[in-house]
Amino acid sequence: MKLDINGQEHEVSDENPHRVLLWVLRDELGLAGTRFSCGAGICGACTVHVDGVVTRACISPISLLAGKRIRTVEGLSRPGPDGKPRLHPVQRAFLQVQAPQCGWCMSGQMMTAAALLEKNPSPSPEQVVEAMSHNYCRCGTYPRIKKAVLAAASQLAEETEP
Ligand code: FES
Ligand code: FES
Missing domain, CATH: 1.10.150.120 ([2Fe-2S]-binding domain)
Known part of the structure; x- marks a missing residue:
């Protein structure tokens, strides 16, 4: 599947669509600016924008993100x-x-x-x-x-x- 991250299309595996965005960003794409802390959607350390809305990457399955614009801290400049x-x-x-x-x-x-x-x-x-x-x-x-x-x-x- 394709994910639009910081204006670039990234091909990521959809073998496990329940994988959350945080680990795709950090471990697969090397976008480690998005942080892991509570892992439960509470603390906000993993906040990204999805279609302009603040979103917790640690609880966002990639299956819900196809066709959406994802922005991380690396894409803020x-x-x-x-x-x-x-x-x-x-x-x-x-x-x-x-x-x-x-x-x-x-x-x-x-x-x-x-x-x-x-x-x-x-x-x-x-x-x-x-x-x-x-x-x-x-x-x-x-x-x-x-x-x-x-x-x-x-x-x-x-x-x-x-
Ligand atoms: S790591 Fe705490 S909300 Fe995601
Ligand atoms: S948790 Fe250390 S600066 Fe916020």
């Missing part, structure tokens, strides 16, 4: 003004704010943040907290995550100003 890939504003803001501690939860955090800003480019602090509340960080970096998401929203606003 986008062309800058010079046409070269440039980190997504969320990635830049997480770096600027130095949000990570151990870093394990961060790709999932950034995927959730990017999905939020696509739907709501200027969220209030309360909306950020609510949107990010299903992604857990065992290092407790929540204040920095909130700061980074708000900083990313400001960067996005600057970039889209005429």
